[in-house]
Amino acid sequence: MARIFGTEIPNEKRIEASLPYIYGVGRTTAKKILEQAGVDPDIRTGQLSEEQLVKIASVITSESILIEGDLRREKQAALKRLTSINCHRGQRHKRGLPVRGQRTKTNARTRKGKKRTMGVAK
Structure with a gap:
């Protein structure tokens, strides 16, 4: 290879x-x-x-194309900046919810993870 x-x-x-x-x-x-x-x-x-x-x-x-580690570092720094300034996008990233305005009542399983059913307390 x-x-x-x-x-x-x-x-x-x-x-x-x-x-x-x-x-x-x-x-x-x-x-x-x-x-x-x-x-x-x-x-x-x-x-x-x-x-x-x-x-x-x-x-x-x-051509200064960002690849591999440099690109990953840059993306990580951008996310860290969003979460540190506490903007809406940063808060959504922190909570693991969809960032770009998608609905969350149904769907959004990729972002939210496996469904957890809430039991009824008696």
Whole structure:
């Protein structure tokens, strides 16, 4: 398996499809990276030469695309800032509720977790 920035990407897939295995690189960003690096998007990852991998890595750094740990740190800092200033979005994150105005009477199970039935006290 090829390694780019500490992430192993699959050899048997096309490079265009295997670059999104890197956290912070999506399909569109992968296309842009390959275009700037001058690498054919249809080539398999296992067939890439060492120079092509270095070109791809240099394009990612030169375009200052946030990936992996840097991106995770930035997202975490943004959430920490929201919770520290006690804004509405920060409070919703703290409580584990939907942040963007979705309903919570029904649904919202992804955010709220497993349903806990409240028993009737006699």
